[in-house]
Amino acid sequence: MMFSARTKRSKARLITTSLVGVVFSFSSLSALAAFKQPGKIIAGSDMTFYPYEYMKNNKPAGFDIEYLDGLAKIMGRKASNIDTRWANLIPGLRGDRFDLINSSMYITAPRLKVIDMIPYSKSGESILSIKGASYQPKTMQDFCGHTIGSMAGTAWLKQVQNVSKSYCVKKGLKPIKVRMYPTDPQATQAMLAHAVDAQITDSAVAAGVVQRMGSRITISSDKLLDPVLHGFGVKKGNEQVRKALIAAIKKYRKSSEYKALLKKYNMPALTEADIKALMPKS
Structure with missing residues (x-):
């Protein structure tokens, strides 16, 4: 009888230990699964x-x-x-x-x-314009009454909208029109096609565009906008x-x-x- 009871307790401990091991293993696998693929x-x-x-x-x-x-x-x-x-x-x-x-x-x-x-x-942001064009905006406040190109979903779009409402309209100027494109190069092409008057983009991206297309495009803003x-x-x-x-x-x-x-x-x-x-x- 005593041997049987001890055996049962030993089996119970073995089952409990096994279950703990299984739980630990699943927890470990869950942590590893935080990255989609190993390595x-x-x-x-x-x-x-x-x-x-x-x-x-x-x-x-x-x-x-x-x-x-x-x-x-x-x-x-x-x-x-x-x-x-x-x-x-x-x-x-x-x-x-x-x-x-x-x-x-x-x-x-x-x-x-x-x-x-x-x-x-x-x-931060920079403003691109067509080289030699009369319109060379230096700040977002210079966008009043103009159509500006940008990649869709960017953080600076809200800033442009705020400037349009709190600066342009408040001063009796025409609001800013924004045309959004799926990619940044499409916004640049729209500017070259005169579908927009200027383009706002990331400063390093703007520098890269000028590096490749400097004969046609320039950075008109003279300082980094909104770091x-x-x-x-x-x-x-x-x-x-x-x-x-x-x-x-x-x-x-x-x-x-x-x-x-x-x-x-x-x-x-x-x-x-x-x-x-x-x-x-x-």
Whole structure:
């Protein structure tokens, strides 16, 4: 009888231990599953935004692409970028299509409400106009009464709308008309076709356009408009990806590879002071 009772207790302990092991195994698998594929980082990128992300010889290229490659090496992974139109990036992330957004996305308060964003570089906007044209706007206030081209879904569209209402209309001037296009190059082509009077875009993108098309296009703004942070987008609750990125960025920013990348693309280094000053407060 005693032997039988001890045997039953031993079996009970064995079953309990086995169940704990099973639960632990499932928990471990769940944590690993935070990245979509073992050994990889799957990123959504709009490959129409030179010099950040674009296609070269049928392969992803650009500052953001190389930056993520550097982070992936630190994490022991390989980065894979999926070409995705801008308006579909956040829905794609929230729908688990990829691990993160890698597309020079501005960090804004509205975006922080729906996704987590980890800062990795800084930028701002510039204004493009046709070289030699009489209209050479330097600020958004110069947009009053004109039609401006932009890629759809960008953060600066709200700023343009605010200027139109709070400045142009308030002063009795004509409002700003905005025409939106799926990609930035399409907005540039619209300007060259005189469908819009000027174009607003990211400052590094504007510099890249002038580098390639300097005989036809110029940057008319004489200073950086509204400095902002770029951030990798991560689905809320995906702590493994978020923490892995933060740790990798911290290491990468100390490397010679990072310094060489900044020099290659003529990008300013991101500092803690920049993050403190530019990170949205709410």
